[in-house]
Amino acid sequence: MTATGKPAFLSALGVVSALGSGKAQSSETLFGDRPADMILHDDYLVDASTILGTVTSPPDALPDHLGHYDTRNNRLLWTAANQIADEISDVIATFGKDRVAIILGTSTSGIEEGTSGYREKLATGKWSDTFRYEHQEIGSPADFLRDALGLQNQAYVISTACSSSAKAFAAARRLIHAGFCDAVLVGGVDSLCRLTVRGFHSLSSVATGICNPLSINRDGINIGEGAALFVMRPDRGDISVLGVGETSDAHHPNAPHPDGIGATAAMRAALDQAGLSPAAVSYVNMHGTATPLNDSMEARAIHQVFDHDIAVSSTKPMTGHTLGAAGAIEAAILWLSLTEMENGTPLPRHIWDGVADPDIPEINLVKTVGQRLAPAEQSAMMSNSFAFGGSNVSVILGRGFNRIGPSS
Secondary structure, three states: OOOOOOOOEEEEEEEEEOOEEOHHHHHHHHHOOOOOOEEEEEEEEOOEEEEEEOOOOOOOOOOHHHHHHOOHHHHHHHHHHHHOHHHHHHHHHHHOHHHEEEEEEOOOOOHHHHHHHHHHHHHHOOOOOOOOHHHHOOOHHHHHHHHHHOOOOOEEEEOOHHHHHHHHHHHHHHHHHHOOOOEEEEEEEEOOOHHHHHHHHHOOOEOOOOOOOOEOOOOOEOEEOEEEEEEEEOOOEEEEEEEEEEEEOOOOOOOOOOOOHHHHHHHHHHHHHHOOOHHHEEEEEOOOOOOHHHHHHHHHHHHHHOOOOOEEEOOHHHHOEOHHHHHHHHHHHHHHHHOOHHHOOEOOOOOOOOOEOOOOOOOEEOOOOOOEOOOOOOEEEEEEEEEHHHEEEEEEEEEEEEEEOOOO
8 A cells, every 4th residue: 555545556558659559569669679660750840850759550440429539649549448448347347437537648639630620721711521629629538538438427637748647647546545536547648740749849859860868969859649548446456656746846938947856856755655765666767858958957866866776768769759648658668567577577778879978967777678677576666757847747656565456
């Protein structure tokens, strides 16, 4: 049990991203030799190409009666949900449709469909028959999933840029602990859209190649897309959310505090909530965007919080920065690592050019494919998500702390 009450088990995971579709493909990319789908596109920027983390398999079509929700964002979410359909059915049967909530993070929702509709209106003077203003609404993914599953509890979306779906884990635990529901479908989804890619390009934040976190040659991010959806429940599972730390330093609209004050506080708050010492955490998945300011402050913050040689990597060269979905997808990476703990927990490698920035404190990067921790009965891992506006979240997942039945 965590320091704040009922266990928050993540009993099942559905995931789709540039890592692949499903747990097996994602693990093969993270811990093996399957290449990530980081693809060069020439149709997202004006007169330029850019590499984007792309879902290459066709996402699942929505049910016919829910065609009014049809966006790529919702199709990605539905793909993840279908991967865990049996566990979703079980949690509904166990607790009832009125006791299962939905909390998701997104930043794009259906903006791409919206801008395509506006483009057609400008060109023809008429709205397309498929244009729906509500596609763009931030709450659309939660509304869609609620209606698709017939749930009758709360269903809402958090949108705080890159920390959106990380914050969803904190909100989901609070709902369960407060007694408003017994289980939550929690996660995040974001899809590629021209508005977002061009917006980051206008900030000179888009990498010229594959992003290069922590290198002195780092020059920005690759945008990505994907979805990760978990079943959070108190009665079954062996991987759980041990702690979530949330801070807001409000240092600058689009730059972190250079000393990582908010990031440091978020990591320490997550440790406090989990009731763990820094030495109890074996790995940190960095926010690691490969922008000059983020990597510098995050490395300093990790160096301040952890007093041991903790393993660290950024997985964004394999996923792209999935923005509102990043917290959930990177929690999925921890979940996939923890499922293999008995054989030594595998760690995702840090992909970069190997040219260190002398102004960044040295940290223990996971440098080789197949690197594993020693077999253990317990393991805890942290994922960081740091957003524009100073919204900072650190999530700790663990295995072997509160085991009740299997995860799937």
